[in-house]
Amino acid sequence: MVTLEDIARKAGVSHSTVSRALADSPLINPETKKRIQQLADEAGYQVNQVARNLKVRSTRTIGLVVPEVSNPFYPRIIQLVADRVREAGYNLQLHLSGAEQESEVASLASLREHRADGILLVTGEHGLVAKEQVSKMIRSGLPIVLMGWVEGADQIDMVTGNDASGGYELGRHLVDLGHRRIAVIGKPPHRGVYDRMLGFRRALEESSVDLPENVVLPARDGHQVRDCVHQLLALAEPPTAIFAYQDSLAALVYKHLDEAGISIPRDMTVVGFDDLDLATYISPHLTTVGLHTEPLASEFVRLLLERIRSKASDAAAQHVVISPRIVVRASSAPPRGTSLVQTHEART
Amino acid sequence: MVTLEDIARKAGVSHSTVSRALADSPLINPETKKRIQQLADEAGYQVNQVARNLKVRSTRTIGLVVPEVSNPFYPRIIQLVADRVREAGYNLQLHLSGAEQESEVASLASLREHRADGILLVTGEHGLVAKEQVSKMIRSGLPIVLMGWVEGADQIDMVTGNDASGGYELGRHLVDLGHRRIAVIGKPPHRGVYDRMLGFRRALEESSVDLPENVVLPARDGHQVRDCVHQLLALAEPPTAIFAYQDSLAALVYKHLDEAGISIPRDMTVVGFDDLDLATYISPHLTTVGLHTEPLASEFVRLLLERIRSKASDAAAQHVVISPRIVVRASSAPPRGTSLVQTHEART
DNA sequence: AGATTCTCTGCAAACGTGTGCACCTTCGCA
DNA sequence: TGCGAAGGTGCACACGTTTGCAGAGAATCT
Numbered sequence: 108m109v110t111l112e113d114i115a116r117k118a119g120v121s122h123s124t125v126s127r128a129l130a131d132s133p134l135i136n137p138e139t140k141k142r143i144q145q146l147a148d149e150a151g152y153q154v155n156q157v158a159r160n161l162k163v164r165s166t167r168t169i170g171l172v173v174p175e176v177s178n179p180f181y182p183r184i185i186q187l188v189a190d191r192v193r194e195a196g197y198n199l200q201l202h203l204s205g206a207e208q209e210s211e212v213a214s215l216a217s218l219r220e221h222r223a224d225g226i227l228l229v230t231g232e233h234g235l236v237a238k239e240q241v242s243k244m245i246r247s248g249l250p251i252v253l254m255g256w257v258e259g260a261d262q263i264d265m266v267t268g269n270d271a272s273g274g275y276e277l278g279r280h281l282v283d284l285g286h287r288r289i290a291v292i293g294k295p296p297h298r299g300v301y302d303r304m305l306g307f308r309r310a311l312e313e314s315s316v317d318l319p320e321n322v323v324l325p326a327r328d329g330h331q332v333r334d335c336v337h338q339l340l341a342l343a344e345p346p347t348a349i350f351a352y353q354d355s356l357a358a359l360v361y362k363h364l365d366e367a368g369i370s371i372p373r374d375m376t377v378v379g380f381d382d383l384d385l386a387t388y389i390s391p392h393l394t395t396v397g398l399h400t401e402p403l404a405s406e407f408v409r410l411l412l413e414r415i416r417s418k419a420s421d422a423a424a425q426h427v428v429i430s431p432r433i434v435v436r437a438s439s440a441p442p443r444g445t446s447l448v449q450t451h452e453a454r455t
Numbered sequence: 456m457v458t459l460e461d462i463a464r465k466a467g468v469s470h471s472t473v474s475r476a477l478a479d480s481p482l483i484n485p486e487t488k489k490r491i492q493q494l495a496d497e498a499g500y501q502v503n504q505v506a507r508n509l510k511v512r513s514t515r516t517i518g519l520v521v522p523e524v525s526n527p528f529y530p531r532i533i534q535l536v537a538d539r540v541r542e543a544g545y546n547l548q549l550h551l552s553g554a555e556q557e558s559e560v561a562s563l564a565s566l567r568e569h570r571a572d573g574i575l576l577v578t579g580e581h582g583l584v585a586k587e588q589v590s591k592m593i594r595s596g597l598p599i600v601l602m603g604w605v606e607g608a609d610q611i612d613m614v615t616g617n618d619a620s621g622g623y624e625l626g627r628h629l630v631d632l633g634h635r636r637i638a639v640i641g642k643p644p645h646r647g648v649y650d651r652m653l654g655f656r657r658a659l660e661e662s663s664v665d666l667p668e669n670v671v672l673p674a675r676d677g678h679q680v681r682d683c684v685h686q687l688l689a690l691a692e693p694p695t696a697i698f699a700y701q702d703s704l705a706a707l708v709y710k711h712l713d714e715a716g717i718s719i720p721r722d723m724t725v726v727g728f729d730d731l732d733l734a735t736y737i738s739p740h741l742t743t744v745g746l747h748t749e750p751l752a753s754e755f756v757r758l759l760l761e762r763i764r765s766k767a768s769d770a771a772a773q774h775v776v777i778s779p780r781i782v783v784r785a786s787s788a789p790p791r792g793t794s795l796v797q798t799h800e801a802r803t
Numbered sequence: 804a805g806a807t808t809c810t811c812t813g814c815a816a817a818c819g820t821g822t823g824c825a826c827c828t829t830c831g832c833a
Numbered sequence: 834t835g836c837g838a839a840g841g842t843g844c845a846c847a848c849g850t851t852t853g854c855a856g857a858g859a860a861t862c863t
Binding site for chain 2: 811
Binding site: 126127157 | 818
């Protein structure tokens with residue numbers, strides 16, 4: 108590796124002059140400057156950022172820790188964050204925490220050891236696991252911003268999607284379409300996602316639509332979804348609409364309804380949550396709730412950059428809440444005429 | 456930030472002793488060692504990797520540059536690579552090159568400046584754009600391994616999927632099912648993907664199945680796929696099977712066939728390539744070709760680690776080719792009885 | 804008791820930069 | 834001619850580590 112010293116020798120100057128010349132310092136004679144720059148170019152000189160970082164006591168690096176990457180929500184965040192971080196002139200150091208507590212702590216420690224200027228931490232299904240660690244690091248002056256739902260973290264900067272309002276809009280949509288017998292499939296992994304349910308419930312209650320416990324079914328994988336769907340279809344009065352906690356679950360619901368010969372949305376309305384690309388791959392296209400990942404990601408890095416720039420680590424923590432919006436597509440429609448409903452009611 | 460010196464003062468020893476104690480050196484008296492370690496713990500000391508890296512002239516960092524992350528193939532690679540890199544005790548530095556030449560070059564330069572120990576470079580749709588740059592860096596002693604198809608890069612380590620053999624298997628599968636009128640939709644972005652077509656063609660030729668030019672249609676987005684599908688259906692003798700270059704295209708083909716009232720696989724067989732998760736989200740599940748991403752990723756980092764460990768940068772370049780295998784699912788079936796075909800033929 | 808070995812610790816020199824300060828030259832001006 | 838200012842360059846230190854080497858005691862051997 109060629110160093111400043113090497114170029115200095117070639118140019119017959121000191122390494123300080125070379126350093127200044129390459130930094131385009133006005134202190135250096137324009138001609139020498141040009142000569143040195145040319146020499147450095149020919150020699151294929153590339154500054155040693157490790158040495159530089161040590162000297163200037165900053166790495167211009169931001170750490171991004173994300174649970175995993177097979178859930179397509181995270182790649183989207185990574186892409187957006189990477190773009191914005193680069194625009195701001197920072198490097199990105201990615202860590203996959205694998206949603207295991209030990210690994211999340213290890214990622215944070217590694218980033219700290221590498222003297223990242225700040226950390227963006229996306230919480231996984233279980234919320235933030237290393238809260239103690241995070242608080243300590245923030246107190247010690249390392250800016251950290253969270254994305255996702257974390258309980259009792261008022262003193263930490265955070266961006267969150269407003270799951271409650273998304274759930275509410277979804278509920279209203281179904282009620283407005285005329286649905287009265289509605290089922291829910293899925294299982295909230297942590298508090299934030301649970302809010303979807305609260306909003307959803309509120310919408311139904313406002314219109315006095317009942318949501319009996321026997322149609323709120325927990326399911327997490329394909330097998331369980333299959334059982335849930337069959338369970339719902341076997342009811343004396345099957346629901347006319349199903350709310351799946353996540354788009355990926357909705358896709359599974361599609362599959363099992365299809366196998367059972369139920370047509371969407373003619374015989375059954377299905378709605379999801381997340382607005383993954385998947386939502387437009389499946390047929391009919393899924394009505395769902397968009398998480399507004401762009402503003403989410405933008406605020407995420409904006410908050411961190413703000414923290415990094417203003418060295419005031421004691422400023423009050425900010426919580427940014429981004430409200431998602433419903434995306435109505437082809438999977439939701441009014442229930443199949445009232446005649447059938449009345450027949451049912453007559454029977455009971 | 457607390458430094459070795461700080462702990463040294465607290466412990467009443469020199470910073471060298473602290474350094475050795477924390478590195479668990481046998482030179483240090485077990486009792487002092489323990490005392491120092493405890494002190495360091497209490498003070499919340501974390502080694503400054505920047506300083507350390509400068510001193511030991513190695514960063515234990517591997518750079519991974521990937522075109523983008525919205526195509527789900529890449530996240531899968533990222534995940535697998537990240538796991539293996541971590542297992543080997545290295546850090547990962549992710550760069551998204553955005554498939555623009557300028558950006559790819561910038562990523563490589565940045566990694567070099569940060570003194571990454573090696574670079575894993577995944578080529579995008581256009582193949583390797585910064586070939587000159589890469590050759591230069593390798594010559595200068597920085598190990599680089601490529602993933603994807605690159606023409607005329609014999610002297611560079613590389614892992615590639617064997618697209619030709621995948622295409623061949625797919626072709627045989629269709630022929631064996633009895634299909635004789637087969638169409639192709641898609642557009643190979645670079646040479647590697649073009650090989651899918653070569654293998655596919657070979658399989659058809661072996662069985663003397665014709666592939667006229669008017670059923671080999673280039674398409675890249677939803678709009679174009681729509682036109683292609685309609686074009687095929689409007690033929691006097693529409694095909695009985697469609698080979699989509701990528702799973703994502705196959706999903707679009709599904710959609711437009713569905714809109715046209717064509718049932719898969721009863722009226723039309725559809726096969727794809729890639730075996731994305733998507734392939735099992737859509738209904739019916741897609742017959743496709745699996746890229747064997749696990750061995751691909753494993754070989755990818757294995758090759759690089761080998762290069763890094765053996766400092767012999769002049770060793771001959773290795774090319775690892777991983778053959779994919781066909782995954783037969785529900786979207787492919789024999790053509791719909793011969794009666795329909797004969798009707799058509801009688802008509803002409 | 805003296806010599807030798809062993810155990811532990813500190814000194815000091817790197818690694819490759821950036822930068823305050825002093826210095827030297829040149830120039831303009833009184 | 835003398836002097837101050839301006840412009841350009843080098844010296845030397847610092848950033849926080851790791852590590853070869855020397856050296857001080859203690860322990861062991863002859």
